[in-house]
Amino acid sequence: MTPQTGTSRADVCVVACAEAFRGDGEILAAGIGGAITVLAARLARLTFEPDLLTSDGVCLLTGDVPALGEAPGVVEGWLPFREHLWLVLNGRRHVMLGAGQIDRYGNTNISCIGDWARPKAQLLGVRGAPGNTRCDPTSYWIPRHSTRTFVPRVDMVSGIGTDRGAYELRRVVTDLAVLDFGTADGSMRLVSVHPGVSVADVVAATGFELGGVSGQVPTTRMPTGEESRVLDRLDPGRLRDGEVAA
Amino acid sequence: MGKVMTAEQVAATVQSGMTVGVGGWGSRRKPMALVEALVRAPARELTIVSYGGPDVGLLCAAGKVRRVVAPFVTLDSIPLEPHFRRARQAGEIEFTEYDEGMFMFGLLAAAHRLPFLPTRAGLGSDVPRVNPGLRTVRSPYEDGEELLAVPALTLDVALVHLNRADSRGNAQYLGPDPYFDDLFAKAAGRCYVSCERVVDTADLRKEGPVQSLLISRSMVAGVVEAPGGAGFTSCEPDYGRDEAAQRRYVEQAR
Numbered sequence: 123m124t125p126q127t128g129t130s131r132a133d134v135c136v137v138a139c140a141e142a143f144r145g146d147g148e149i150l151a152a153g154i155g156g157a158i159t160v161l162a163a164r165l166a167r168l169t170f171e172p173d174l175l176t177s178d179g180v181c182l183l184t185g186d187v188p189a190l191g192e193a194p195g196v197v198e199g200w201l202p203f204r205e206h207l208w209l210v211l212n213g214r215r216h217v218m219l220g221a222g223q224i225d226r227y228g229n230t231n232i233s234c235i236g237d238w239a240r241p242k243a244q245l246l247g248v249r250g251a252p253g254n255t256r257c258d259p260t261s262y263w264i265p266r267h268s269t270r271t272f273v274p275r276v277d278m279v280s281g282i283g284t285d286r287g288a289y290e291l292r293r294v295v296t297d298l299a300v301l302d303f304g305t306a307d308g309s310m311r312l313v314s315v316h317p318g319v320s321v322a323d324v325v326a327a328t329g330f331e332l333g334g335v336s337g338q339v340p341t342t343r344m345p346t347g348e349e350s351r352v353l354d355r356l357d358p359g360r361l362r363d364g365e366v367a368a
Numbered sequence: 369m370g371k372v373m374t375a376e377q378v379a380a381t382v383q384s385g386m387t388v389g390v391g392g393w394g395s396r397r398k399p400m401a402l403v404e405a406l407v408r409a410p411a412r413e414l415t416i417v418s419y420g421g422p423d424v425g426l427l428c429a430a431g432k433v434r435r436v437v438a439p440f441v442t443l444d445s446i447p448l449e450p451h452f453r454r455a456r457q458a459g460e461i462e463f464t465e466y467d468e469g470m471f472m473f474g475l476l477a478a479a480h481r482l483p484f485l486p487t488r489a490g491l492g493s494d495v496p497r498v499n500p501g502l503r504t505v506r507s508p509y510e511d512g513e514e515l516l517a518v519p520a521l522t523l524d525v526a527l528v529h530l531n532r533a534d535s536r537g538n539a540q541y542l543g544p545d546p547y548f549d550d551l552f553a554k555a556a557g558r559c560y561v562s563c564e565r566v567v568d569t570a571d572l573r574k575e576g577p578v579q580s581l582l583i584s585r586s587m588v589a590g591v592v593e594a595p596g597g598a599g600f601t602s603c604e605p606d607y608g609r610d611e612a613a614q615r616r617y618v619e620q621a622r
């Protein structure tokens with residue numbers, strides 16, 4: 123199955139990320155890391171998960187759901203960083219994070235590459251990833267699925283995996299596939315491949331053994347007509363396409 | 369009474385080996401005028417405590433820093449801070465790397481004069497591995513949960529930049545987020561406030577609501593009037609981030 127006319131790989135990725143928020147109810151859907159995750163939270167709220175809270179990306183909880191880069195017309199709350207850090211500990215929040223490295227149990231690294239004591243490449247630092255993953259449902263959006271990112275062992279555990287006490291790792295969405303940790307030992311398995319992607323593509327881009335690759339693997343669903351219309355309103359300039367290489 | 373001084377006078381109070389907290393967040397409302405004065409002052413071997421941005425970068429580039437205590441160092445719209453990266457990769461500085469929530473609890477502990485505060489944030493991650501001095505504490509109640517004991521981030525000096533202040537040190541933020549500037553002030557032995565404009569005390573309420581009066585004069589040792597004192601970082605609503613100047617900063621670091 124190839125994407126139908128007018129539907130891009132990025133559209134499929136946004137919908138797959140939005141699906142992570144299904145069933146979350148009246149909690150903050152926090153998207154960190156560009157157009158796709160922000161669109162996912164807003165799309166979920168405007169379609170199948172209307173009670174979600176979403177933010178303007180700075181510190182306002184929006185009463186309406188504006189397009190990317192637009193100011194909200196209605197503000198329903200205030201969420202400065204101190205409130206955000208409280209919310210992380212409280213847990214009424216599901217965040218979609220990014221990762222420079224991720225292993226088969228969902229341990230992730232955004233801190234540095236190489237030996238921490240003297241890194242080959244200093245990245246951001248752990249930021250809020252340790253607390254996010256210990257206290258809140260967490261998902262990941264990884265725009266480039268490759269063996270550079272999907273590694274046997276991460277250099278600095280920033281976000282914790284299922285083997286280190288993660289609260290709940292819901293799903294990992296990449297430019298190729300949807301993955302989760304629904305195996306007996308909490309290791310990563312393939313849930314679906316995006317239209318036009320083969321299981322072999324995903325296996326080749328993953329630097330560790332992946333569950334769920336034998337037998338029939340489903341294809342990630344396409345956006346519905348309504349979802350496509352909402353996406354076009356939220357992102358008329360298609361910034362989302364710039365985030366996905368394929 | 370009046371505590372108005374110059375950025376140079378503030379920087380001269382900082383001695384080598386001190387722990388200096390810097391307010392703001394990333395590339396937002398950083399006290400860059402005070403930081404730049406500190407770059408020109410003789411103090412060295414500083415421990416810098418910050419939700420880090422170009423403040424950390426400039427001080428690292430100037431060779432002022434022995435240790436950085438931070439959950440991140442970033443320029444927000446440009447994710448990676450070039451001077452901090454270089455200093456880390458060259459092995460020039462020590463690094464206490466905390467989770468964002470741990471860092472807040474360290475400031476809260478210091479502000480409340482507590483030795484530590486317990487949290488779940490950081491447990492299971494490599495933060496304890498790279499901070500071998502961190503200890504855990506067990507809840508004395510029925511739950512018996514083991515928690516990370518974040519030690520107080522007590523500061524010798526805090527530097528913050530706000531929108532308005534009076535000459536006695538009552539300081540006001542007018543933007544959307546106070547960040548943690550009040551906690552930095554309360555965690556410090558001495559806090560210095562720079563501001564866009566010094567106003568009469570009676571005029572503070574004309575500038576913004578009472579809730580915008582973030583820092584009390586009882587916490588403040590000195591006030592510096594520094595228009596544009598957040599440098600290229602944002603200082604809303606007085607000005608947004610100067611993205612072109614920030615890009616030049618990054619290019620010049622190469």
